[in-house]
Amino acid sequence: MQCSTCNGNLQLREGQGSKGFAVHLQLSCIDCGEITNEVNTSTTTGRAYDVNRSMVASCLSAGMGHSGMQKLSDGLGLPGLHHKSYNTHVDAIFEKSSEVMEVILALSREKVLEFYR
Numbered sequence: 700m701q702c703s704t705c706n707g708n709l710q711l712r713e714g715q716g717s718k719g720f721a722v723h724l725q726l727s728c729i730d731c732g733e734i735t736n737e738v739n740t741s742t743t744t745g746r747a748y749d750v751n752r753s754m755v756a757s758c759l760s761a762g763m764g765h766s767g768m769q770k771l772s773d774g775l776g777l778p779g780l781h782h783k784s785y786n787t788h789v790d791a792i793f794e795k796s797s798e799v800m801e802v803i804l805a806l807s808r809e810k811v812l813e814f815y816r
């Protein structure tokens with residue numbers, strides 16, 4: 700592929716928007732620097748990258764805290780997450796889990812009441 704501005708060669712490089720396990724990729728011209736295309740490797744929900752949220756949720760399911768996730772990331776050659784980011788994801792997951800728990804409890808109460816009527 701060639702640059703549409705100067706016909707120079709294009710390169711794929713990591714942009715400045717990478718965060719944790721989400722990578723920001725840019726296709727840019729080696730000669731003039733024009734960015735032809737860019738994409739994130741993860742979707743977002745609110746301001747959080749879904750891949751990072753999923754990684755923290757998976758680590759919690761496996762009984763790993765931030766330290767365990769960081770060791771796994773180091774072993775795989777991945778950047779991991781800052782402990783403050785990790786904790787922000789934990790708080791969001793806890794909040795969402797609590798909302799789901801309230802819905803399940805309300806449905807369960809309804810079913811039990813229905814049974815004894």
Ligand SMILES: [Zn+2]
Nearest residue numbers: 702705728731
């Ligand atoms: Zn160019």
